[in-house]
Amino acid sequence: MSAAPRRQLGLWVTAAIVIANMIGTGVFTTTGYSAKSLHDPMSILITWVVGGIVALCGAACYAELGTMMPKAGGEYVYLREAYHPALGFVSGWVSLTAGFSAPIAAAALAFASYVNVLAGGGVNQKLIAVLLIAAVTLLHSFDTKVGGRVQAVFTGLKVALIVVFIVAGLGSGNGDWSHFSSEHGGLSNVFTTNFAISLMYVSFAYSGWNAAAYIAGEVRTPEKTLPRSLLLGTGAVMTLYVLLNIVYFYAVPSDTLAGPPDKFAPVIEVGATSASALFGTRGGHLITSLISLALVSAVSAMIMAGPRVYAAMAADRALPPQLGWYNKRGVPTVAVVAQGVLGIVFVLVSDLGALMRFSAFLLAVFAGLTCGALFIMRRRGMHSGYRTPLYPLPPLVFIAISLWIAYAQFKANPKELAVAMLVLAVGAVLYAVLVKPPPPVPEARVVSEDGSS
Numbered sequence: 001m002s003a004a005p006r007r008q009l010g011l012w013v014t015a016a017i018v019i020a021n022m023i024g025t026g027v028f029t030t031t032g033y034s035a036k037s038l039h040d041p042m043s044i045l046i047t048w049v050v051g052g053i054v055a056l057c058g059a060a061c062y063a064e065l066g067t068m069m070p071k072a073g074g075e076y077v078y079l080r081e082a083y084h085p086a087l088g089f090v091s092g093w094v095s096l097t098a099g100f101s102a103p104i105a106a107a108a109l110a111f112a113s114y115v116n117v118l119a120g121g122g123v124n125q126k127l128i129a130v131l132l133i134a135a136v137t138l139l140h141s142f143d144t145k146v147g148g149r150v151q152a153v154f155t156g157l158k159v160a161l162i163v164v165f166i167v168a169g170l171g172s173g174n175g176d177w178s179h180f181s182s183e184h185g186g187l188s189n190v191f192t193t194n195f196a197i198s199l200m201y202v203s204f205a206y207s208g209w210n211a212a213a214y215i216a217g218e219v220r221t222p223e224k225t226l227p228r229s230l231l232l233g234t235g236a237v238m239t240l241y242v243l244l245n246i247v248y249f250y251a252v253p254s255d256t257l258a259g260p261p262d263k264f265a266p267v268i269e270v271g272a273t274s275a276s277a278l279f280g281t282r283g284g285h286l287i288t289s290l291i292s293l294a295l296v297s298a299v300s301a302m303i304m305a306g307p308r309v310y311a312a313m314a315a316d317r318a319l320p321p322q323l324g325w326y327n328k329r330g331v332p333t334v335a336v337v338a339q340g341v342l343g344i345v346f347v348l349v350s351d352l353g354a355l356m357r358f359s360a361f362l363l364a365v366f367a368g369l370t371c372g373a374l375f376i377m378r379r380r381g382m383h384s385g386y387r388t389p390l391y392p393l394p395p396l397v398f399i400a401i402s403l404w405i406a407y408a409q410f411k412a413n414p415k416e417l418a419v420a421m422l423v424l425a426v427g428a429v430l431y432a433v434l435v436k437p438p439p440p441v442p443e444a445r446v447v448s449e450d451g452s453s
Helices: 011-022 025-038 041-068 075-082 085-119 125-139 144-171 193-206 222-251 254-258 270-305 307-315 333-349 352-379 393-412 414-434
Strands: none
Touching: 011 144, 011 222, 011 270, 025 041, 025 085, 025 193, 025 222, 025 254, 025 270, 025 352, 041 193, 041 222, 041 352, 041 393, 075 085, 075 307, 075 352, 085 125, 085 270, 085 307, 085 333, 085 352, 085 414, 125 270, 125 333, 144 222, 144 270, 193 222, 193 352, 193 393, 222 270, 254 270, 270 307, 270 333, 307 333, 352 393, 352 414, 393 414
């Protein structure tokens, strides 16, 4: 028996889901990739500020769309209503793959990498990542309210960890402000391809700012709660991200995070590297342990939010109906399990850097299309209780930056782009096969008085 989703999530739990979806793999790993391409701490800090502004623009647009259409499903619902059911379907397919399952795998792999640091090496990282996804999937398969409370606790601990790390790191006196000096450019880097590529990694770190939109069908008073949770969560995370990166560069030079020049891979465990430099081996291990817990929280948040998209698609008969099955406690159990399985597959077949590039490209494209949907819905006369501030500037800024990121990815990483194109093609084929158009309405016949037609 399938039960309907219930509106039981308030502001703080919803904002916690936004924050937990955002604070995960990216901020603890991507600064190494940025250091590899830019080498300049000030340029890298600018990418985090720009990325935060873009995320706030996107959150403002999604908040208005979410109050216009307060249903679970996020981009799937918005693009279906604004453009065409086919684009909505493909966006749901992208959410299943690049939006949630690939980032879940990336966060799990990052967790395993930090565990490997704690263990001194030799850990089977893929096995650790698989076990984490399986355990968290099991947790979220039974009860939304319990899962939400666990998520809120995890998020509170994660935010507290970052605040303590920032305060203790800057107050330790063991860093060096001269690390911010560089001969690599500063503002002159802003309009380069390398800056756009770094912004791609940063945009992946900020992804998740739209998480509340995916669970809109389970949020109380969505016309008030959705805008507040999206903007509150995104603004808080932007502040933490910038301060956290200041701590990283206070702790170690950017060339240390970039890794040896003769190797492609940068330092991934930037949190662990910085913590060890600031607090010594024991203190570094303590902070690394807490960062590992923060990555568990990120996996948990995405496993909770993503299946609501697939359930919404199943309710529209765009995916197998089993994915829309809710248990008596309001959880789309089959969708949760299906996503967990797909996340495990991504762990087994890919690596952290490729997963981030693949996800960042597709998320930039579809988030840009979604912000564009705001123009369409307003032109149709749709209204909501929330209006995007400074409209039309936020959607225009978001779309422009998204196009720039997509272009940079096209030039620099054709392999991941090819995989992304393949995913889109598969989504289009699935739409053609699974979604049947409604039968044509028979034309009315005019019958004359003598009964002839």
